[in-house]
Amino acid sequence: MVLDLKTGTTTVGVLTPEAVILATDQRVSLGHIAYDDETNKLSKITDFIGVTNAGSVGDTMTIVRYLKSQAKMYEIEREIRISTKALVTLMANILSGNRYYPFEVQFVVGGFTGQPELYEVTPFGAILKRDKFAVSGSGTEPAMTALDLGYSENMSEKEGIKLAIRAISAGKRRDIFSGGRSVNVMVIDQKGIRELDEKTVEKISKEGN
Template sequence: MEFLGAHAPELLPGTRLAAGTAAVPPTADLAPHATTIVALSFGTPEGGRGVVLAGDRRATMGNMIASREIEKVFAADEYSGVGIAGSAGIAVEIVRLFQLELEHYEKIEGSLLSLDGKANRLATMIRGNLPMALQGLAVVPLFGGYDRDRGTGRIFSFDVTGGRYEERDHHSVGSGSVFARGALKKLWRAGLDADGAVSVAVEALYDAADDDSATGGPDTVRRIWPVVATVTADGYHRVDDETLAAVVGRIVAERSEGSRRA
């Protein structure tokens, strides 16, 4: 799909042209796209493991910046969160419906759906978007939460067909995921505390923005920071902007000092 989109977009389903008609832009270029999302675990089995979810704030539409302040990480319910990559409008709609279904289940059953059940339900919703994905409007979420039955944080990734995969330690999705994943491999270590995990997530997004034009780095002029959240036994908690500003300031200072020494 990516190869056809780059070299022969008219052959994609939904954009295939009748003979003799004028070329039109691929459908995917007409809608804002959101990238990049990272997730990583932290803590110890003895002290309790949690999950950090983080996403940059840029949405692109072709080679244009559609938004500098889009939010891509949301609370699914009290003990889980979801980050979105792909077609922003469809992804946000799916997340809102997912939140509503989890809330409805809790009210009907009187208890929260299990973490595996939440991941399975999200996979089904992504599979329902497959016809749109074949036209270039794909949605690829990254889901993480605290499993109260197992007493640990868990991370799930998905593909456009609704395939669900549990990830170990860390993962990333989106156009900058290759660069973010490289940073996560180098920076993540077992036993990270919450503050350390937040710092690793922000630095991974920083690295992704450094090499991927569709990923937005921290904007110190407009004071736009990534959306970062932790999910633990205490629930979903969004990291405040003051904390993120301090983390970004430290990363920039360390890298500036390293550049001067080089």
């Protein structure tokens, strides 16, 4: 039997009035082995749209590459950026079209098209628009508990980042397939995408509530 690299994974998205925050753990597993603990499971599709990856590494990379190329072609042909909703619809169509031989993936998609937006896309192509937060991966239960307890509709961007880090940390503590040395964090607002470095994440996580 050939084993596939998988991201057992805890990934979350948190929506605030000014931005959407995506965060993930860093562990990749190969069967029962923790194969890598420094993997970035965040992917930048455009300057204003990012996704988290959960599932088969090969499948997620294939879809991410295709989405990047299609988003670029869309921009060249129409001379406007693809919207978050259009990108999510394209992703869902790809997954739905392969439902009889499905990709082993689940995505959380964050973007800014006039306002921050957050979606989940299931392995069979269902689109779930989220108004507060989104979670995927094997660490969903502990992460969702942290989000339920900590989420506030009017929270600031920094508060959203802290909450996302807490949720991923909860998944890493309680889910054996989630882990890694740090937490990857991506912030998407009206200025575009920025990813936080490890030192910044560590500093924010130590600040507490």
